[in-house]
Amino acid sequence: MAEPRVSVLLAGGGTAGHVNPLLSVADALRARHPDAVVAVLGTAEGLESRLVPEHGYTLEVVPRVPLPRRPTLDLLRLPGRLKDAVDAASDAISRHGAQVVVGFGGYVSTPAYLAAHRRGIPIVVQEQNARPGIANRLGARWADAVAVTFPGTALPGAQVTGMPLRASIERLAAERAADPWGTRVRAAHALGLDPSTTTLLVTGGSLGAVNVNRAVVGAAAALLGSGVQVLHLTGTGKTDDVRAALRGVAGADRYHVREYLTSMEQALAVADVVVARSGAGTVCELAALGIPAVYVPLPIGNGEQRLNAASVVAAGGGVLVDDAEFTPAWVRSHVVPLLGGAGHTDAHHVRAAMARAAAGAGVRDGADRVVRLVESLLPAGGSAPARSVTGSAVPHRPAALSPATVALPMLAPPDDDAWDDEGWTQDVQDDPTDDGREPGTAATPAPEPTTTLADLGRRVHLVGVGGAGMSAIAPLLAARGLQVSGSDAHDGPALAGLRAAGVRVHVGHEAGLVDGVDTLVVSSAVRETNPELARARERGVRVLHRSQALAALMADRDAVAVAGAHGKTTTSAMVATALVEVGADPSFAIGGVVRSASGTLGGSRHGAGPFVAEADESDGSFLAYAPLVAVVTNVEPDHLDHYGTREAFEDAFVAFAARIRPGGMLVACADDDGARRLVAAVRDDLASRDVVVVTYGRAADADVRVSEPRPTQDERWEVEVTPRGERPVRLRLRVPGAHNALNAAAAWCALRRLGAAPETAARGLDAFVGTGRRFEDRGTVGGVRVVDDYAHHPTEVAALLRAARQVVGGGRVLALFQPHLYSRTRTFASQFGRAFDLADLVVVTDIYAAREDPEPGVTGALVVAHVPTPDRARFVADKVAAARLLADQARPGDLLLTVGAGDVTELGAVVLARLRERAGVGRA
Structure with a gap:
């Protein structure tokens, strides 16, 4: 009797951190089982939408449903949206006859785990980071096997398999083992380097890390003086500053500056020491290749990058240094001795010992190890019926997912013990009569569902695309994989940049431009008589306000939305600039040109980190957003042509505060009467949803006191912010005025909620030069x-x-x-x-x-x-x-x-x- 055909469904996507390990396991499955059915569950807008088909695998699409990060009442509104995603995942299991579901984390994995658990399909969880994400903490509760990359990862039943490596890294490891010198020479020649010279590789990722760049190039004279060569990958748009710092430095011809490399394995083939962030993929690839490294963890987040590097550093294969301590002086005193030169004759032996330690901690066959876990769960001798939770056979796929009680685990970080570790239960099917209230309590109207990218379809057209607001979001939509077009009455300066970003732009408004479009995006300035809007209405094309499109871009990120009658552009630009400065890789959409000490950042940016948005209250459209952090610079009456009365205007801000995600933060100015009334109106309701309220200003009762700005001799303005019960922190600003001191304080508070240390946030704000049309x-x-x-x-x-x-x-x-x-x-x-x-x-x-x-x-x-x-x-x-x-x-x-x-x-x-x-x- 023929062996049953192997069929596996892999779930994950959104970022390279999920997609690359998934594809590695898919390739390993195909190598071991050439006739296997290997399908991938992903979203229509994530990185997987391009990479999975390119690798020859079938992509099954599910709607993205972010899980709340904390177990609050918002979770009770989740089931209706989650059910659709679970249904789609279950359909994919049926279509491919999947015998095992393997999840790699992210939004896609949650419905995959729920569908597989409901039907009794074996589950394998693969977690890349030392600190597991929400979806994998959920999936591990039901998993038959849990594969983790790093020892000590807090998941039940975890087995250390290491990271499934990219195929190019596996090939490089084999080539280095078979012919180390030949591999180095070929890579060096391809990069224009000298294979006989000790090489330092510096990288902060594809978008770079400003502090890493500055620290290393600041020590260029010492590095080059030791006789080494440097290959510095600065990140997109950051080469000019590094090259400028090299002017006049002796030996600068040995300091090679590039934005990025498409073939990173060439750089790794020639590197003797690497300075890098400590993302899970970076740590695992360097360890597998046995390359000594200086790890500079990202200073924002939940500390997972420090944990990622911990085992390699403990083994002696790397050095760990905080971002704030990584300075030119540190590079001179720690990196130069590791590279050699005068007085450091033992550097070669030190590096060799570190390389052996790194290789000893590294894993080269992570993908095969995960595949072996999958193989252990495949049916033997025939397709086994799906297993129900109780052990009895269930139909392969019911017509529709019926209500089922599913235990959802603790979603808070592992060190948060405020919730019962046994989790809680909630029907997967939505109950329209249940608003999540305890008996006898008043109902709070639930906010409208936030628009997601999946709601927009594939083709999006923006009317008035050259305007400040539209021109900020059009390239972001294009960067997320949508086909974006736009029209404007005039060929203004913004259109050239939009064309370069892949947006098809038409000068003039024509009804035919809407043909074939899934969604039309308009602003409040577009009148119903516009021919494109009229055609969209006639043909039933989905019409969204600009704010709804922006909300879709923000939906899967930790978002900061800044509102207020004035100050919101500068404040949001300050937050965005600081995040870029400290290497947090933010996305942002701001109605002005953002300028930093590193150069002009523009009005929008696509990144993998937090999302910062200027929230326009002029027409109430800011109520489309559901941010983690809402900043209210003031609630001073404006736009009364829309609101009519001050009371109506202030009520809109109350509704805006109600949109803050559970576990988030409201940051409001204590010096503004309207903002004080807002805080008084919403504080109790926000507290019930675990939303923290922080006020800032010169007022005596402000949570964060702000001093008057003082001019300095180097043309800065010095401001002290003093949180209640904490020591003062000094901000150095490049923009004048007491109003900008308040804006900076608001930005500093938001940055701290995103995970930045007080001094790190202050350092990031020092890079803000201003925005277009603001002084x-x-x-x-x-x-x-x-x-x-x-x-x-x-x-x-x-x-x-x-x-x-x-x-x-x-x-x-x-x-x-x-x-x-x-x-x-x-x-x-x-x-x-x-x-x-x-x-x-x-x-x-x-x-x-x-x-x-x-x-x-x-x-x-x-x-x-x-x-x-x-x-x-x-x-x-x-x-x-x-x-x-x-x-x-x-x-x-x-x-x-x-x-x-x-x-x-x-x-x-x-x-x-x-x-x-x-x-x-x-x-x-």
Whole structure:
């Protein structure tokens, strides 16, 4: 009788950390069982959607259902969404006749484990990290075999199999064993290196690690002086800073700088020592190859990178150093001696001992070990019936998954003992009558479900794609594997960058652009008469607001959403910059160009780490998000054209706070009356969902006290933040003003919730230079400095002018103001007038209408009429004439500001041109 055909379903995806081990096990299965049916369960948008078909395996798609990170009431709303994913996983088991399900963690594994457990299919769990993820902690409860990469991983029944290595690494290990010198020579020649010279490889991953880059290149003189060569993979967009630091350094021709390598095995073939982060894959590959390493764990997260490297370091195969301690001085005192040179003649022997220790701790056949676990669970002599939990046979697949009680394990981190380790139970099928309340308690309306990428389909079209908000999310959608197109009325500066990011862009709006599209994304500025929106409505195409598309991008990440009538762009940009600076690889979508000390970051970025978003409250669309951390810089009434009353505006922020994920954090400004009312309204409800509230500000009762900024001699602004019961932490900022001190404090609080140490968060904030149109320098002519700013609310204007007064010293502050929106100008005319009284001279243009129609009697003159000091303000309707008039009033030492949310930003060039004309006339 013929042997039964082997059929295995592998579940995992989203990141390379899950996909690469999965593919390694798939290849090993095929090698041992050439006729095996090997299928992969994944999502439509993860990395697996591309890599699995490329490797020749069938991809079965399930909807992504993130599990709550803590066992709170939000879990009770999970079953309905989870059921669909479990059904899809069970369908895949049936289609392929899967005899064993192997999970590698991530969102996809959860429904796979539930489906297999329900049907009695054997389960194998493979955990890559020393600290297991939520899905694998769940799956291990029911698993027949648990394979872990590192000793000490806290999963029941764990067997150490090591990491299933990439095929290229397995080949390199074999080549090095058979012909070490020949392998090194071939790799060195391919990279342009000298095979006879000791080589240091530096890498922070494909996106790099700024602190690692700075520390190593800061010690370049000492490294090169020891006679070694360096291959430094800086990460995308980070080569310029490293190359600049090498100018004038003796021996710099031996310091080879690249962004990244597509064939990383070449670099590993020639490396004598590696400096790297300690992701699970990195640690396992270096150990398997027997390469000594200096591990610099990522400073943000749950500490898993430190645990990943622990066993190799304990064996003597590597050195572990905290990111904050990894400095040029540390490299000179620790890395240089390891590489050799004068006074370190024993370096070769030290490295050889470390290499042996690393190889002894490493595993080269991890994939085969996992396959052997799978083989031990395959039926012998025929396909066995699926096993139920009670041991009796069950149908291969019921028509629909019926209600079943499933024990869900503790989802909190292993060191959190606040919950019963035996877990709790909940029906997998949704019960519409159950809102999760205890008897006799008041019901809290459940938030609307958050949009996911799977909801968008494959083809997405954005109307007004050149706008600040749309141009930020379009490339992110493309980076996540969607086919993205967009249209805009004008060929603006953003479109070239979108085309480079793979977005198909059309200038002009045409109904035909919607044909074949799964989802149309619009902003509040798009009217129903737009031909593309009209066609979408006619054909029943899904229409989503920009905020819903952004929510889909955020849904699977630890997200920070920053809201407030003002300050949100700067604060969100500060958080994003700091995360990039410390190597946390964030994604972000921000309505402005983010600038850091390392260079311009742009308005959006795709990464594998936390997601940072500017949350726009102008039309209530910020209620689409469900962040881990919500930052509220203020709740000062604005956008009353949408909300009508202050009370309605404040109610929207209460609803926004209710969207925070259980276990998350609300960060709110204690100096703002509206934010204080918000905290009072939501504190008890948030506490019931394990959401922490942190207030910051100069107020005496703030949880984090913020000092006034003090200028320093190196053109920084020094601020102290003092959490209650903790020591002060000093922030060094590159942006002026008390308002930016508050913004930085809010960002610092958010960074700490994401896992950054206090000093690490402070160091990250030091890299923030500013955002486009936030106190952005446009140039200086004839001693007159011209700065552009987006301020368009009275409080923003007042903060801007106070900061300008600090910066200008003995000069004057001149302002060219273009009001934004008729409704805002009418509502806040008197407040604008009082704010501009802080300037020495203001010229007000006519109103930038944006989405509104003109209102009789509402012009820029209304603002001028409310400036208290006589002759301090003038109204000039024509914006170009206004710009020239103000330039004519300027004199050396003055600071001239172009202010507003409209196209006033274009007038900086007009002012500078006028100043040049005057300077030329003066010299004649």
